[in-house]
Amino acid sequence: MARKPSAERRRQLTEAAIRAMTRDGVPRTTTRSIAAEAGVSLSVFHYCFDSKQALIESVITTITDHCVEVVREAIQPRSTLEETIRAGFRAYWDHAAAHPGEHMLTYELTQYALREPGFEHLARRQYELYTDTYAGLLDGLRESMGFELSVPVRVLAGYLAAMTDGLTLGFLALRDEKACMDIVDTVTGHVASLVREQPARQAVPGPAPLPG
Template identity: 70%
Template sequence: MTRMPSAERRRQLTAAAIRAMARDGVAGTTTRSIAAEAGVSLSVFHYCFDSKQALVESVITSITDEYVSVVKEALRPRATLEETVRAGFQAYWDHVRAHPDAHLLTYELTQYALRRPGFEQLARRQYELYGDAYTELIEQLSASMNLRLRVPVAVLARYLAAMTDGLTLNYLVLGDADVWTGVLDTVTAHIGSLVVADAP
């Protein structure tokens, strides 16, 4: 087995855990099955993660970072605020459609953490990460486009996290991809109404 730095090995095991959990469910995924998915021995897993709790936290952080990267890449300033916001939502939406199992996993991780004694803080951390991610995106966009918000950043960040969370679950349950152009347009218009563009 090829030796690699522990940080890289942790990333390898986290990616393997995401694949295994998306396929088999969180409760049905064991440390042994993750090690097998990654093609390493069980001792390597325990060297990198001292508990399944640590692994779940790494999985939550990795998934959130990926989603944020997708949106951040698309959220470049465009001609108007609406076009910019719409591009960010579209990028996220395209990711949901392309990777429904990975997005479904996020909800399963939440339920798993809330119902398992000692893991409850991981569910809280998961949603704190969502809020932190939106806060960062809002502040970057505000600075680059000279925007003034009608509501506090913390309120808008929490609102966007809750709205995205609900819309994603709604799609995973109902599907109906054809209606989502209108849904995203409506959300974009609402976000636009919460922001004021300052004069140069």
């Protein structure tokens, strides 16, 4: 049997870890159970990941990528900024409704990292990644739709990350999607109110005409 590239093995093991942690919880998931879930030997796991920290960081990044992929596909520029932002949120909530266990896992990973000595930096990295992701999406929209914000991009990105984080946890507890979408509509309107059009560019004067 042909040996798979290391990067492909890491992806395989990361997805297996997400399934195992979603099913069994983070503390009860072992390297042996992840290897079994992926259908590989324990030695392959240790070849791909030299520590549990490295595995958890890969899990956090991969789960975030799952959401970002569907949002980025949905957040193509529409007739108004509000419609564009709402489409992105709608795609996110569709993913949350379809994969509640995966979203629940993100909170368990945060708590695990904060409680486990030596893992605290993973919780910090997790929330930095959320803000970085929103900042990237906002910068992409600014470039494609041509607008300026009345607040710094990083401030708005942090606000959206905090809003989504809290709203997702509320959704997982209450499973009231309509209430969540009503809040999303409020946030969407607020974000649109922070936008101002770019000032028109002044024409650059051309060379003076030659005397006739």
